[in-house]
Amino acid sequence: MDNGFLPAKIQEDYFNKIKNVFASESPEQIPHQLMSLLEVFDRFKIDIAVTGESGAGKSSLINAFLGLNPDDAGAAPTGAVETTKQATMYQHPNLPHVRLWDLPGMGTPSFGSKSYVKTMNFDLYDMFMVVISERVRENNMLLVDEIEQQKKPYYFIRTKIDNDMRSQRKKKLFSEIHELDQMRQDCKKYLKEKKLDPHVFLVSAIDTQNYELQKLTDTFKDEVSQLRAELFSSFLDKMLHGGWIKARYATNHIQQTRKLQAEDITTLQNMYKCTGFGAAKVSVVLQALSHFQLDVAVLGETGSGVSTFVNALIGLENEECGAASVSISNPAMSLGYPDVRFWDISGIEGVIDYSMYEMTQVLNWYDFFIIIVSDWQKARHLKLAKAVEELRKHYLLVQTKVDCHLQTQSELCCDETDILDGLRAQFTQELQMAKLSEKQIFFINNLDRCAFDFVGLEGALSSDLKTVRTSAFAYYIANTVKEHK
Template sequence: MENASSSQQAAQSETPTFFTQEEFSKLKSEFETGGVEKVQSLLEKKVKELDDTELNIAVTGESGAGKSTFINAMRGLLKKDKGAAAVGTIETTMEPTGYSHPNLPNVRYWDLPGTGTTRFTAGSYLKEMQFNKYDFFIIVSAGRFRENDAKLAKEIKRLGKKFYFVRSKIDADLNSVQLEGGEFDEDVEMETIRSDCVSGLGKAGIPDPTVFLVSNFKKNMYDFPRLMKALADGLPNKKESVFVLALPNDSVEIIWKKREVLKGRIWMLATIAAGVGAIPVPGLSAACDIGILIGAINNFREYLCLDAAGLHRLAGRTGSSVEELKTKAGSPLLGEITEHVIVKRLRLGAVFVAVSAVEAGLHFVPFIGSLFGAGSSFVMTYAILNDALNLLVETAEKVLAITNGAE
């Protein structure tokens, strides 16, 4: 009974939420009339659509609120890193400036001019900032939210977009209170600050606002994890998956959310591989498309911040070289991914353990059952990618522990 329940949960976690019900019904229909070859083009289109999905996030608020630092934090960058948003104590942004994610160029954070600057009035702000381009707005304040913030929120709501209030620099505020001496209770102080923000926004005409208290330098503390969940939950499925993949690996929970998203792509890639025809693997009685495997594993590494650029940034956090970090992580998938690396994994036999779990967990896809069989390219591709993803997730967890230990 317990095994059946586990299998059911595993299947539910892999439900292809990237598809609408109409798209999924079309997949079934196309397979019934034309087989795997007919489905292949639809899946290739879906994978490309996921890769090309754009996400534009506006970050606004009064000057000096820490917008640029917040943008860097969301992209996993420090101000010294290449491509980081300019950080200063004066207003450094005079027009919307887009900052692409290091690995996902279609994900952009837009640093908007402060709402309190003399250049813009509250009435003209959204028009000049090209309101319609953004998926949602994050309104940042380093202190009390002001009248301009409330006016902006009202206008965003009127125009049908979502917004989130973020109170930054909470660590500095709590530290100041603690230095004053006397009895200190962090939870009580946070609730006092939150209540003050909520009260101020309520008086300005925003009923029952949710305010997230964050530190851009302590992303596992305070309300930062809760903010990430709220931002993801507020997006449609396709954009939610892109947002999750764009998050820096700040916690094990984020790494596992990425794993869940990427597992949802594996069956599509495996079906595409089954449609293009199997290529024998030298020295083994197995066949699969090596090109699809190499491309997918490289993409997994990028999403999990384990590509060359990501490792370079993480090595800088630990004060070690990239090679030292690779040695500590001890993963065979951190070097160049070649046919030799894949064949070696196959010869080790590691991937075959996953095949039975694959067979049990994909019954929700109408045509998957027919793709299983001895020597099936689908089975081999799925098993190899499943094995690679699990190994890379373990590696990402190790790297996170190494990074946290060095801080």
């Protein structure tokens, strides 16, 4: 089921699978079933172990990976001596479901090579980052052998590349490209001998802008969501269909690692008893969810700066290729907001002043809204906000061109903060008079992402889109099934 002129929200193959899964279900029950399932899935954690020999730079890599400096609060302790005495968990700041574990180094008097794997209890972890420095050693391959036996995914990461490059630059015929290739081939040589082909990354925890730390980060973000969905489906399969022994082991493992709470497991068991919603269906749902396109409408009057705002939001200058134009025919996409389509809808006064009913019909096509506040006198933003609330959908309110507004108020000789506080107070009063939910208004200058509330706006948008995604997906599936009954 697709709305109006909007392109498909799910690819056809996932669309057909979803349709088959819910063919016998009542459309009215689907949102409740899906929301219950996805709320449990949203709490499901995945554990990544960072392991390797002592001194390889595991803790420094974790700090760089999480965007922390060694002296920041919550950073992993680093140093020339053994600093990690026990497995320590670090929450990923942008991936709330991901827990990184800094394991003590292998090959020290405290953690000898022979007993290391048993002591560290590799069974507890879902994925590994095997960290080496300078060259591949026997201990590194012992770790790889154990991970391969457990059939778990892993990355092979060589750190301290900046140190390696400094020493190699002393050569007369130095070539950075050649040296990096030699290092990569050295890593792959030992892996190929065992017929293995994991991702290999060459990184520096100090020089984070060069080498492959960004590639590591991007690859991890792309792959960890799919891995998490696979682990959740596998857990359900064992718990619901694997027999008593497998079910007990899987349940104990999930509770021991605190991936879910006991009440979450009970919810899944009850759901299966009532609906037969088992692992196969869950797998189809999670695959479809990972490819679901969320549609965000950016609404504003002519000249309010909608297109410039969309470009700023997705990180493009107005003159760049791919920058938004004043059109509703093509959505804007951004790597910062995966599976989100931003629709540039300016000139809304032409519709809203003619027919609020028609405007409401248009609004119903979208999942989330950013309402640009421009003409305070005509207050069209309040009409839009009321319509969106009646549709029980979420929105943010944004005042663009705040720099221009401050310039017009310069003759008042007031402090900039006082002027903005006055605007916020006026805005809050307008919401109260219109009997609308209390909302924060974000003041921005489209041409300067560091000014005013732009950073706060991006944080609020990211948080809200994560929340909206689940409910939008659930109701989309219900409507899809209903229209194909």
